[in-house]
Amino acid sequence: MRSRAGVFWYSLGLTLLVLLPLIGLTAFLVHQRQTQNELRQAAAERGGLPIEQGAQDSWRMLLVVQQEEPAFVLARVDGPEQTVTLCALPGDLQVQAPAGTTTLSACALSAGAGRAAQLLGQTVATGETAVRELYYLAATPACWQDCVGAERTARLDTAALLSKAQRETIGLAEDSVVELTAAEAPELIGRLQSCLEPPGKQADARAAVWEAFLRQNPDLLTALPAAWRTYSARTLTDLMATELGGLEATLEYLTAQPGLTVQYTTAETQKAGPEVILTDSGMQTMQELLG
Secondary structure, eight states, X not given: OHHHHXXXXXHHHHHHHHHHHHHHHHHHHHHHHHHHHHHHHHHHHTTOOOOOTTTTOEEEEEEEEOSSSOEEEXXXXXXTTTEEEEEEEOTTBEEEETTEEEEHHHHHHHHOHHHHHHHXXXXXXXXXXXXXXXXXXXXXXXXXXXXXXXXXXXXXXXXXXXXXXXXXXXXXXXXXXXXXXXXXXXHHHHHHHTTOOSHHHHXXXXXXXXXXXXXXXXXXXXXXXHHHHHTGGGEEEOOOHHHHHHHHHHHHHHHTOTTOEEEEOOOOEEEXXXXXXXXXXXXXXXXXXXX
16 A cells, blocks of 8 residues: 555656646746737837838948959948948058058058958047948959959949030040949049049049949949959958848848948048048048947
8 A cells, every 4th residue: 555655656756746847837828928929019000011121230341342442342231221232442541550550551451451451440430430341351362353243234324423525535425324344343433543633533433433333233232242252362351241141131121122322422531642541521420330
């Protein structure tokens, strides 16, 4: 009799050890489900909508064309504002350095694109003005072409950049609209820059061409992160997998928005000896882009 009672209590104990955690887990899941339903109901009553991934993020990148004279385009990808803004910067733009000053080009050539991005951010972050993290991505012209696709096309109205007299010097006086492929873009940028002064205006030619490709080929926004992964051995960047995934989510969100705006802006500069510096207006533009 005692033996049977012992077996009964032993079996009951084992059963309770199994059932009690299951009962607790079930109660927890039921509570979580009720809480989620209450939150959804409250959001519906307030007219709330779920926030899409990437909708609240913004990213800032210094895109660098690695060549004998490096070229620079600052890009801001803004989810809340639904905009992609490009701002080309002259290579001889003066930036603050620990030993005094240097230029974007000199810094990129001697210390790398990452250091150039760092000094640019420090130069803009003057006084009480703070800037957000500025990532960088550098590649050769051939790699940038591969990322975009050599046969991808865009149309550019050069009248927005050049006067008729300037267009005459490069054979575009009669028809200012040029249709070009990504493979032809570097040659056209060079022709446009040969007509433009000072260096700040020359930089605008690159921003205008890049903007035309992105605005007329919005699928590029989602294709570029995948291309950067594909050609990772040919690029230099501080975008790690997590950051690149976040940037990709923001670009995918933007591509789906009918109100997406792709544009380029100019950071005004002025001569300071052999270099150029940002004017007060140019500094304000940079602070807005990096803020």
